[in-house]
Amino acid sequence: MFVYMMMIDSPEDQSKFEKVYLQYKGLMYYVAYDILGNEQDAEDAVHNAFVKIAENIQKIYEPMCPKTKNFVVTIVEHKAIDLYRANQKRKTVEYLDEVGGISVDAQDLHGLAYCMAKLPPRYRQIILLKYHHGFTCREIAKQLDMTEANAIKLDQRAKNKLLKICEEEGVL
Amino acid sequence: MITDEMISQAAGELAYAMNKSLPEPGECNHQFSAGFERKIKRLMRRADYPGMYRVFRAVASIILVISIGFASLLAISPEARAAVFGWVRRQYESFYEFYFEGEPEVSGEVRYCPQWIPEGYELESAQEIVGGERYIYSNKNGQSILFSYMSASESSKLYAEGAGCTQFDVEINGNHGEVFTSDNPEESNLIVWTDSETGILLYLNAILDKDSLVTFAENVMRKPNIPLYSPGWMPDGYELIDQIEIENGEVYIYFKGEEAVAQFSYSTAPSGAAVYFEGVDYEYHEITVNGLPGEVYLSPSNEESNVIEWWDESGNTMFMFSARVSEEDLIRFAENIQVKK
Numbered sequence: 444m445f446v447y448m449m450m451i452d453s454p455e456d457q458s459k460f461e462k463v464y465l466q467y468k469g470l471m472y473y474v475a476y477d478i479l480g481n482e483q484d485a486e487d488a489v490h491n492a493f494v495k496i497a498e499n500i501q502k503i504y505e506p507m508c509p510k511t512k513n514f515v516v517t518i519v520e521h522k523a524i525d526l527y528r529a530n531q532k533r534k535t536v537e538y539l540d541e542v543g544g545i546s547v548d549a550q551d552l553h554g555l556a557y558c559m560a561k562l563p564p565r566y567r568q569i570i571l572l573k574y575h576h577g578f579t580c581r582e583i584a585k586q587l588d589m590t591e592a593n594a595i596k597l598d599q600r601a602k603n604k605l606l607k608i609c610e611e612e613g614v615l
Numbered sequence: 616m617i618t619d620e621m622i623s624q625a626a627g628e629l630a631y632a633m634n635k636s637l638p639e640p641g642e643c644n645h646q647f648s649a650g651f652e653r654k655i656k657r658l659m660r661r662a663d664y665p666g667m668y669r670v671f672r673a674v675a676s677i678i679l680v681i682s683i684g685f686a687s688l689l690a691i692s693p694e695a696r697a698a699v700f701g702w703v704r705r706q707y708e709s710f711y712e713f714y715f716e717g718e719p720e721v722s723g724e725v726r727y728c729p730q731w732i733p734e735g736y737e738l739e740s741a742q743e744i745v746g747g748e749r750y751i752y753s754n755k756n757g758q759s760i761l762f763s764y765m766s767a768s769e770s771s772k773l774y775a776e777g778a779g780c781t782q783f784d785v786e787i788n789g790n791h792g793e794v795f796t797s798d799n800p801e802e803s804n805l806i807v808w809t810d811s812e813t814g815i816l817l818y819l820n821a822i823l824d825k826d827s828l829v830t831f832a833e834n835v836m837r838k839p840n841i842p843l844y845s846p847g848w849m850p851d852g853y854e855l856i857d858q859i860e861i862e863n864g865e866v867y868i869y870f871k872g873e874e875a876v877a878q879f880s881y882s883t884a885p886s887g888a889a890v891y892f893e894g895v896d897y898e899y900h901e902i903t904v905n906g907l908p909g910e911v912y913l914s915p916s917n918e919e920s921n922v923i924e925w926w927d928e929s930g931n932t933m934f935m936f937s938a939r940v941s942e943e944d945l946i947r948f949a950e951n952i953q954v955k956k
Contacts, residue, residue, distance in 0.1 A: 460659060468655075469643030476645075486651040490658075497658055513630040516637060547629070548636040555621055556628035567629070574619065575626035580857050585740070595857055595868070606617060615617070 460497055462506040463515065468493075470512070471519040474545060478523040479530075488526050492519035495586050502578070514576055520544045521568050521587055544568075558608040566601035573598060702767070702809050702816050704793070709778040711795070713807060713816060715767040724840065725813045727764050728863070731834035733827055736760055741860060746771055747815070760821035762835070767814040775805055775820075783825065787832045794825050806832050813837075838863070841883040841932075847951035850940045853877050869938070877920070877938035879948070883931055897922070904934075904949040911942055923949050 471492055475485035495518050496503075503511050524544060544564030549557055559570060572578045572586065584594035609615045647655075705712045726748060732738075736752040739759070743749075746766035753759045765771040779798040785806070786792065792808025806828040807818040819831055841863060849855075853869040864882035871877065897912040902923070909925025920937040923945040927934075936948050 457659060464655065464659075466640050468647065469645050470637060470640040472645040472647070473638065473643040483648075486648060489647075490651060490654050493655060493658060509631065509634050512634050512637075512640070516633070545633060546636060547633050549632060551635075552628060552632050555617065555625035556632070559622075559625050559629045560632065570622065571626055571630055571633075574623040575630050581859065585742070590739075591857065591859055599870075602617065602622070605622075609617070 456500045459503060459506055460500050463496060463500070463503060463511065464493065466506060467512065467515045471515055474516050474519050475523040478520065478544060479527055484526055484530065485523070488523040489519055491522040491526070495522070499582070499586065502576075502582075510576065513571065516545065517568050517571050517576075518586060520564060524564055525588070554614050555605075555609065558605060558612055558614055561608050562601065562604060565597065566604050569594065569597050569601050570605070701814070704807075709776055709780065711775040711777075713773040713775075713818075715771055715814075715816075725766075725810075725815060726838040727810075727815070727817060727835050728838045729762055729831060729835050731831060732760065733823060733831070738861075758822050760819065760823070760831075762817075762819045762831070764815050764817040767816070771816065773807070773816065773818060777802070777805070780805075785829055785832075787829070792829075792832060794828055796825055804828060808832055810837075839883075843955040844881050844932075844934070844952050845955050846879055846948060847953040848948060850877075850938065850944045850948065853938070864932075871939075877936070877940075879934075879936045881932055881934040883933075902946060904946065909934075909949065911945060913942060921945055925949055 468489065471489045472485055475488040475492075476482065479485050479488060492515065496515060503514065505511060544567070547560045547567075549560035552560055559567065562570065568587070569583060572583045573580070578586065580594040580598060581591050583598075584591040587594065589597070606615070701716060703714055703716045705714070729750065732752055735754040735756075736758075737754070739751045739753045741748060741750050744763065744765070746768055747764040749761070749763040751759055751761055765773070775795065777795055777797055780795040781798070783794040783796070784791065785794050785808070787806075787808040790808055790811050792806060795805040795807075797804055801822070803820050803822045804825065805818060805820050807816065809816050817832070817835060819828055821828070821831075823831070843865065846867065849869070852871045854871070855867060856870045857868045859866040859868070861880070861882065864880060867879040869877040869879075896915045898915070899910060899912050902909050902911050902925075904923075904925040907925050907927055909923060912922040912924075914921055917939070920939050921942065922935065922937040923942075924933065924935040926932065934949065934952065936945060938945070938948075940948075
């Protein structure tokens with residue numbers, strides 16, 4: 444028996460979710476398909492992403508804004524990479540550097556932001572979710588289906604990796 | 616040195632560049648499969664079952680007619696009111712909807728916590744939701760138990776889907792409940808019951824047999840209103856990284872640099888709290904913290920944390936703080952713990 448929990452609790456949130464869905468479902472599919480290369484898998488990743496978006500709908504203030512666009516593509520990128528990993532049955536740490544995510548055009552970026560664009564997708568995702576979108580490690584852990592302790596570790600590793608890239612690039 | 620402020624600013628620039636690297640949403644068209652659309656509609660609480668809405672509308676009409684017919688009776692009969700107002704289950708084929716009918720009841724700050732879980736399961740997460748909480752337990756086989764509850768309100772609804780389910784009426788600590796078991800042993804079963812004193816709906820979804828579901832439900836107890844604590848003083852250099860809610864308590868995690876970790880935790884349990892840590896050759900002696908009994912464990916190595924634990928027997932609360940600091944700092948930390956609420 445499958446239970447649908449009440450994730451969207453008000454008509455306003457439901458309306459907001461519908462707007463987010465209609466606005467970004469195509470783009471999210473584009474991102475997921477680019478990573479997975481398979482229609483069915485891409486749809487599954489998009490669905491998994493929308494489950495997480497529904498759980499966080501109260502944190503989305505304006506459906507049609509760059510921040511929301513970035514949030515939804517970050518979540519679907521993560522879900523697509525997770526699915527890719529599951530399909531490949533590779534569950535080692537090395538996947539961080541192996542799986543390609545969204546290809547970020549960094550030509551207009553400088554300094555720290557330029558180094559950030561070079562982070563592996565999962566590190567980039569937690570940096571964006573925590574420092575741009577303002578989620579706590581506990582919230583990110585639920586969004587990315589990991590334990591809170593792992594989210595804390597991932598945040599630390601992402602910052603360590605960022606520091607290393609900065610040193611290599613002579614940014615700091 | 617990269618500060619969080621620097622990261623936040625750069626993350627904003629990265630997000631902008633990332634958005635620019637992607638096409639505009641309007642340029643991306645994909646004809647999603649019917650299965651996908653159906654799942655999304657369920658997510659939006661509008662399960663796309665052809666005909667279901669017609670039946671729901673018909674049922675709603677019947678309820679309206681019955682309500683009108685009962686109107687005069689309800690004005691004079693509390694028993695009849697209780698019989699109609701409350702949690703209602705509606706069913707269409709294999710789809711179930713539980714919702715509250717009538718004036719929502721004020722349940723106050725009532726919280727629940729399972730006092731028994733099946734062997735092999737551990738708490739994975741405990742999360743507050745609107746009007747209640749959601750607990751998820753899992754075992755090594757990847758099986759999960761979902762326990763949740765919700766207060767009576769217009770927005771509180773529970774949906775369940777299960778083809779070929781068998782329904783049983785059960786009694787949970789004097790309250791009515793229903794068990795729905797699946798014919799497929801690989802599918803989860805559901806138990807739903809209400810606390811008649813608070814008007815709260817509780818449910819449990821898991822791959823457990825009927826007896827285990829009932830045992831679990833019978834051992835769900837109202838939580839005592841426990842106080843929350845927070846540190847009032849911290850040794851120099853430690854930065855709060857996270858604060859985690861656990862059953863009947865909290866854990867505070869601090870980092871000093873990249874390696875040194877300090878942890879403060881406390882737990883309140885009516886049956887007695889316990890704190891565990893592992894250490895070899897620690898020197899141990901008794902101390903008091905603001906008159907409360909406690910113990911200090913000092914590591915033989917500077918590379919390991921020292922530990923202080925103390926307990927408030929009147930409140931059944933146990934506290935622990937571990938860090939690479941002196942005994943004096945451990946005690947100072949303990950003496951400055953404050954009640955949050």
